[in-house]
Amino acid sequence: MADKSIDDTRRFATMVAAKQGWELNPDADFTDSLIEGLTVNWNRYGYFLCPCRDSDGSREADASVICPCAYARDDVAERGHCFCALYLRSGFAAAGGVPGGIPDRRYS
Numbered sequence: 667m668a669d670k671s672i673d674d675t676r677r678f679a680t681m682v683a684a685k686q687g688w689e690l691n692p693d694a695d696f697t698d699s700l701i702e703g704l705t706v707n708w709n710r711y712g713y714f715l716c717p718c719r720d721s722d723g724s725r726e727a728d729a730s731v732i733c734p735c736a737y738a739r740d741d742v743a744e745r746g747h748c749f750c751a752l753y754l755r756s757g758f759a760a761a762g763g764v765p766g767g768i769p770d771r772r773y774s
């Protein structure tokens with residue numbers, strides 16, 4: 667699997683946000699750190715393991731937390747952002763929303 671650059675991953679995340687009708691977190695430094703984490707994970711594991719979660723050891727075990735994870739849609743809809751707060755509901759930040767800690771649905 668070819669390595670990805672930070673720019674590759676940024677394009678991916680931008681495409682995901684556009685496709686889902688979400689927005690990237692406008693906090694550039696925070697978003698940069700998550701993009702970097704996704705890039706590191708791709709280059710380590712060969713898939714975009716969520717940058718806020720640990721691997722359970724295989725692609726199969728991690729399937730639900732490959733970005734965009736299986737929980738993102740519900741978290742964005744209900745909480746305004748995904749677990750990492752990389753993706754925000756459209757208009758969430760403009761309305762003054764500030765991402766906070768939310769429970770991880772992975773093991774719940």
Ligand code: SF4
Pocket residue numbers: 715716717718731732733734735736737738748749750751752753
């Ligand atoms: S919480 Fe889900 S959507 Fe958000 S960065 Fe992690 S894997 Fe991607």
